[in-house]
Amino acid sequence: MNVRYVGAVRRVGIAALLATCLVFSVTACGDGEGAKAKEDSSKESSAPAASTGAPASDGKTLPDTSKVLATLKGERDIEMIIHEARRDDGGFVTVSGQLKNTGSSLYTTPVQWSGQETEVARTGRSxxxxxxxxxxxxxxxxxxxxxxxxxxxxxxYKPSIAAGESLAFFAQFPAPPQATTSVDLQFPGFPNAPIEIS
Structure with a gap:
């Protein structure tokens, strides 16, 4: 009886040990896959967000800041630099550039930049x-x-531009006819500027 009992206990012990090993190995494999999935997920979330604007056919998503179409002097040391006026396939022109505070004090952006339309002004600074x-x-x-x-x-954008800082900007307009290659840009506080459409 004792021998039979000991044999049964051994078989139960071995089966329990095998079951524990099996559970452990399955858990370890599962954790590896889960960790890999988590790692892949974190890589995706930490990747830089896609640009909101569609890249051009040559892969450019930003204007060429080395190119200057016009530089306009505004009031109190604010300067507008137009880098690009690009005609896009969607039937619009995108003008991009930067507003730079060349002075030594804070420049408060005027409310006139947002325009006089009540509905548009409700959307905030623009x-x-x-x-x-x-x-x-x-x-x-x-x-x-x-x-x-x-x-x-x-x-x-913020209501002010610090001394020496710049505010990059873009604006989209309906495209003029293909025959029109030059337009005048107008913006409150700056002189008119003829710019070439590319």
């Missing part, structure tokens, strides 16, 4: 007051709006 004038066609083009009447331009 550059909706920027316009393009096509002298050839005798037309003024305003910044495009989305379906919620938000202007398709830089918006939500």
């Amino acid at each position: 550059m909706a007051a920027m316009t393009l004038v096509d002298s050839k066609e005798k037309k003024r083009h305003y910044v495009l709006r989305d379906t919620d009447n938000r202007p398709l331009t830089t918006s939500g």
Whole structure:
């Protein structure tokens, strides 16, 4: 009886040991896969977000800042540098550049930059007051709006620009006819600037 009992206990012990090993190995494999999945997920989330603007056919997503179409002197040491006015396939022109505070004190951005339209002004700070004038066609083009009447331009920026700092901007307009290659850019506080459309 004792021998039979000991044999049964041994068999139960071995089965329990095998079951424990099996559970441990399955858990270890599962944790490896889970860890890998978590690692892959964290890599995806830490990857830089895709640009909101579609890249151009040559892969460029940013304007060429080495190119300057115009430099406009505004009030109190603020300077507007236009880098690009690009005609896009979607039937619009994107103007991009930067506003630079060349002075030694803080520059407060004027409310006039947002334009005078009440509906647009409700969306917050923007550059909706920027316009393009096509002298050839005798037309003024305003910044495009989305379906919620938000202007398709830089918006939500800080109310001031520190000394020596810049504010990059863009603004999208309806494209003038293909024959029009030059327009005048107008923006409150700055002189008119003729710019070439690329």
